[in-house]
Amino acid sequence: LAKTTQPISMDSYEGQEVNITCSHNNIATNDYITWYQQFPSQGPRFIIQGYKTKVTNEVASLFIPADRKSSTLSLPRVSLSDTAVYYCLVGAGGYNKLIFGAGTRLAVHP
Protein backbone atom coordinates (compact mmCIF):
# COMPACT_ATOMS: atom_id res chain seq x y z
CA LEU A 1 0.00 0.00 0.00
CA ALA A 2 1.25 3.45 -0.88
CA LYS A 3 2.65 5.60 1.91
CA THR A 4 0.68 8.72 2.74
CA THR A 5 1.67 11.99 4.38
CA GLN A 6 -0.82 14.38 5.95
CA PRO A 7 -0.61 17.20 8.50
CA ILE A 8 -0.55 16.07 12.12
CA SER A 9 -3.11 18.62 13.23
CA MET A 10 -5.33 21.46 12.02
CA ASP A 11 -7.50 24.04 13.71
CA SER A 12 -10.64 25.66 12.35
CA TYR A 13 -13.73 27.52 13.48
CA GLU A 14 -17.37 26.70 13.16
CA GLY A 15 -18.84 27.53 9.76
CA GLN A 16 -15.53 27.48 7.91
CA GLU A 17 -14.54 25.15 5.10
CA VAL A 18 -11.69 22.82 6.01
CA ASN A 19 -9.35 21.29 3.47
CA ILE A 20 -7.02 18.47 4.50
CA THR A 21 -4.39 17.51 1.96
CA CYS A 22 -2.75 14.11 1.75
CA SER A 23 0.39 13.37 -0.26
CA HIS A 24 0.84 9.96 -1.87
CA ASN A 25 3.66 10.32 -4.34
CA ASN A 26 4.05 6.60 -5.05
CA ILE A 27 0.41 5.87 -5.73
CA ALA A 28 -0.07 2.98 -8.15
CA THR A 29 -2.28 2.94 -11.20
CA ASN A 30 -4.88 0.70 -9.60
CA ASP A 31 -4.89 2.43 -6.20
CA TYR A 32 -7.93 4.22 -4.81
CA ILE A 33 -7.88 6.99 -2.21
CA THR A 34 -10.06 6.54 0.84
CA TRP A 35 -10.72 8.75 3.85
CA TYR A 36 -11.89 7.67 7.29
CA GLN A 37 -13.00 9.75 10.29
CA GLN A 38 -12.51 8.73 13.91
CA PHE A 39 -14.15 10.35 16.93
CA PRO A 40 -12.71 9.80 20.39
CA SER A 41 -13.58 6.42 21.86
CA GLN A 42 -15.11 5.20 18.60
CA GLY A 43 -13.97 3.10 15.67
CA PRO A 44 -13.16 4.82 12.37
CA ARG A 45 -15.96 5.61 9.95
CA PHE A 46 -15.70 5.56 6.16
CA ILE A 47 -16.20 9.04 4.70
CA ILE A 48 -15.41 8.97 1.01
CA GLN A 49 -13.43 7.25 -1.70
CA GLY A 50 -12.21 8.33 -5.12
CA TYR A 51 -9.92 7.48 -7.98
CA LYS A 52 -9.58 10.71 -9.93
CA THR A 53 -11.09 14.21 -10.35
CA LYS A 54 -13.80 15.00 -7.83
CA VAL A 55 -16.15 12.97 -5.71
CA THR A 56 -18.87 14.46 -3.52
CA ASN A 57 -21.27 12.93 -1.03
CA GLU A 58 -23.45 14.25 1.76
CA VAL A 59 -20.49 14.51 4.13
CA ALA A 60 -17.51 15.73 2.13
CA SER A 61 -15.84 16.28 -1.20
CA LEU A 62 -12.64 14.69 -2.41
CA PHE A 63 -10.46 16.45 -4.96
CA ILE A 64 -7.82 14.48 -6.83
CA PRO A 65 -5.54 16.21 -9.38
CA ALA A 66 -4.64 14.61 -12.66
CA ASP A 67 -1.29 13.23 -11.43
CA ARG A 68 -3.03 11.66 -8.38
CA LYS A 69 0.02 12.27 -6.21
CA SER A 70 -2.10 14.11 -3.68
CA SER A 71 -5.72 14.45 -2.66
CA THR A 72 -7.72 16.96 -0.66
CA LEU A 73 -10.61 16.18 1.63
CA SER A 74 -12.94 19.15 1.86
CA LEU A 75 -15.41 19.53 4.73
CA PRO A 76 -17.91 22.33 4.11
CA ARG A 77 -19.04 24.57 6.98
CA VAL A 78 -17.60 22.52 9.82
CA SER A 79 -19.23 22.32 13.21
CA LEU A 80 -17.89 21.37 16.63
CA SER A 81 -19.00 17.80 15.96
CA ASP A 82 -16.49 17.53 13.11
CA THR A 83 -13.67 17.52 15.64
CA ALA A 84 -12.02 14.18 14.95
CA VAL A 85 -9.00 12.46 13.46
CA TYR A 86 -9.08 12.11 9.68
CA TYR A 87 -7.14 9.34 7.99
CA CYS A 88 -6.08 9.18 4.34
CA LEU A 89 -5.49 5.68 2.95
CA VAL A 90 -4.32 4.58 -0.46
CA GLY A 91 -4.60 1.08 -1.86
CA ALA A 92 -5.92 -1.07 -4.66
CA GLY A 93 -9.62 -1.60 -4.81
CA GLY A 94 -9.23 -5.18 -3.73
CA TYR A 95 -6.95 -4.55 -0.78
CA ASN A 96 -7.96 -6.22 2.44
CA LYS A 97 -6.30 -4.70 5.43
CA LEU A 98 -6.38 -0.96 5.95
CA ILE A 99 -3.06 0.64 6.80
CA PHE A 100 -3.74 3.68 8.94
CA GLY A 101 -1.14 6.38 9.39
CA ALA A 102 -1.16 8.90 12.21
CA GLY A 103 -3.97 10.88 10.61
CA THR A 104 -4.82 14.57 10.93
CA ARG A 105 -6.30 15.74 14.20
CA LEU A 106 -8.86 18.42 13.37
CA ALA A 107 -10.04 20.70 16.16
CA VAL A 108 -13.05 22.90 15.43
CA HIS A 109 -13.44 25.87 17.77
CA PRO A 110 -16.54 27.95 18.55
Added chain:
Amino acid sequence: GAGVSQSPSNKVTEKGKDVELRCDPISGHTALYWYRQSLGQGLEFLIYFQGNSAPDKSGLPSDRFSAERTGGSVSTLTIQRTQQEDSAVYLCASSLFSYEQYFGPGTRLTVT
Protein backbone atom coordinates in the same frame (compact mmCIF):
# COMPACT_ATOMS: atom_id res chain seq x y z
CA GLY B 1 -29.98 -2.12 11.00
CA ALA B 2 -27.57 -3.42 13.61
CA GLY B 3 -23.94 -2.46 13.30
CA VAL B 4 -20.83 -4.33 14.40
CA SER B 5 -20.96 -5.20 18.06
CA GLN B 6 -18.12 -6.15 20.36
CA SER B 7 -17.97 -7.55 23.85
CA PRO B 8 -16.95 -6.85 26.45
CA SER B 9 -16.69 -3.10 26.10
CA ASN B 10 -14.05 -3.00 28.81
CA LYS B 11 -11.83 -5.72 30.20
CA VAL B 12 -9.34 -5.46 33.01
CA THR B 13 -7.15 -8.48 33.53
CA GLU B 14 -4.05 -9.45 35.40
CA LYS B 15 -0.78 -10.04 33.63
CA GLY B 16 -0.48 -13.67 32.61
CA LYS B 17 -4.21 -14.35 32.31
CA ASP B 18 -5.92 -15.30 29.05
CA VAL B 19 -8.66 -13.10 27.54
CA GLU B 20 -11.25 -13.61 24.83
CA LEU B 21 -12.70 -10.74 22.85
CA ARG B 22 -15.82 -11.20 20.76
CA CYS B 23 -17.01 -9.58 17.56
CA ASP B 24 -20.44 -9.84 15.94
CA PRO B 25 -20.20 -8.48 12.40
CA ILE B 26 -22.96 -6.97 10.31
CA SER B 27 -25.17 -9.74 8.99
CA GLY B 28 -24.13 -10.78 5.49
CA HIS B 29 -20.66 -9.26 5.63
CA THR B 30 -18.24 -11.96 4.54
CA ALA B 31 -15.07 -10.12 5.51
CA LEU B 32 -14.05 -9.49 9.11
CA TYR B 33 -11.00 -7.68 10.44
CA TRP B 34 -9.31 -7.17 13.78
CA TYR B 35 -7.22 -4.08 14.56
CA ARG B 36 -5.83 -2.64 17.73
CA GLN B 37 -5.19 0.93 18.72
CA SER B 38 -2.87 1.93 21.51
CA LEU B 39 -3.49 5.17 23.36
CA GLY B 40 -3.08 8.14 21.04
CA GLN B 41 -1.82 5.95 18.20
CA GLY B 42 -3.12 4.93 14.80
CA LEU B 43 -4.72 1.59 14.10
CA GLU B 44 -2.64 -1.56 13.71
CA PHE B 45 -3.95 -4.40 11.53
CA LEU B 46 -4.02 -7.81 13.22
CA ILE B 47 -5.91 -10.35 11.10
CA TYR B 48 -8.42 -10.62 8.25
CA PHE B 49 -11.08 -13.29 7.71
CA GLN B 50 -12.88 -14.07 4.48
CA GLY B 51 -15.66 -16.39 5.54
CA ASN B 52 -14.18 -18.71 8.16
CA SER B 53 -10.66 -18.72 6.74
CA ALA B 54 -7.92 -16.24 7.57
CA PRO B 55 -5.83 -15.54 4.47
CA ASP B 56 -3.90 -12.78 6.22
CA LYS B 57 -2.63 -13.24 9.76
CA SER B 58 0.41 -11.09 9.18
CA GLY B 59 -0.47 -8.56 11.83
CA LEU B 60 -0.69 -10.86 14.82
CA PRO B 61 2.13 -9.61 17.05
CA SER B 62 3.05 -12.96 18.61
CA ASP B 63 1.94 -16.57 18.95
CA ARG B 64 0.05 -15.56 22.10
CA PHE B 65 -2.54 -14.05 19.79
CA SER B 66 -5.03 -16.21 17.90
CA ALA B 67 -8.40 -15.69 16.30
CA GLU B 68 -11.14 -17.80 14.88
CA ARG B 69 -14.40 -17.24 13.09
CA THR B 70 -17.26 -19.71 13.02
CA GLY B 71 -20.27 -19.95 10.74
CA GLY B 72 -18.98 -17.04 8.73
CA SER B 73 -20.20 -14.76 11.48
CA VAL B 74 -18.95 -14.32 15.05
CA SER B 75 -15.23 -14.03 15.64
CA THR B 76 -13.18 -14.42 18.79
CA LEU B 77 -9.74 -12.94 19.36
CA THR B 78 -7.84 -14.73 22.11
CA ILE B 79 -4.78 -13.38 23.86
CA GLN B 80 -2.94 -15.89 26.02
CA ARG B 81 -0.68 -14.98 28.93
CA THR B 82 -1.46 -11.29 28.60
CA GLN B 83 1.30 -8.74 28.97
CA GLN B 84 1.07 -5.06 29.85
CA GLU B 85 2.01 -4.11 26.28
CA ASP B 86 -1.20 -5.82 25.13
CA SER B 87 -3.20 -2.99 26.71
CA ALA B 88 -5.05 -1.25 23.89
CA VAL B 89 -8.44 -0.85 22.27
CA TYR B 90 -9.20 -3.84 20.08
CA LEU B 91 -11.41 -2.95 17.12
CA CYS B 92 -13.33 -5.27 14.88
CA ALA B 93 -14.64 -4.32 11.44
CA SER B 94 -16.69 -6.07 8.80
CA SER B 95 -17.30 -5.32 5.15
CA LEU B 96 -18.65 -6.36 1.81
CA PHE B 97 -16.14 -4.13 -0.01
CA SER B 98 -12.73 -4.09 1.64
CA TYR B 99 -12.21 -0.35 1.37
CA GLU B 100 -15.46 0.43 3.19
CA GLN B 101 -15.15 -1.25 6.52
CA TYR B 102 -17.65 -0.83 9.32
CA PHE B 103 -16.05 -0.69 12.73
CA GLY B 104 -17.45 -1.72 16.07
CA PRO B 105 -17.09 0.33 19.26
CA GLY B 106 -14.06 -1.64 20.38
CA THR B 107 -12.99 -3.47 23.52
CA ARG B 108 -10.71 -1.55 25.84
CA LEU B 109 -8.25 -4.05 27.34
CA THR B 110 -6.21 -3.10 30.36
CA VAL B 111 -3.57 -5.50 31.63
CA THR B 112 -2.48 -4.77 35.18
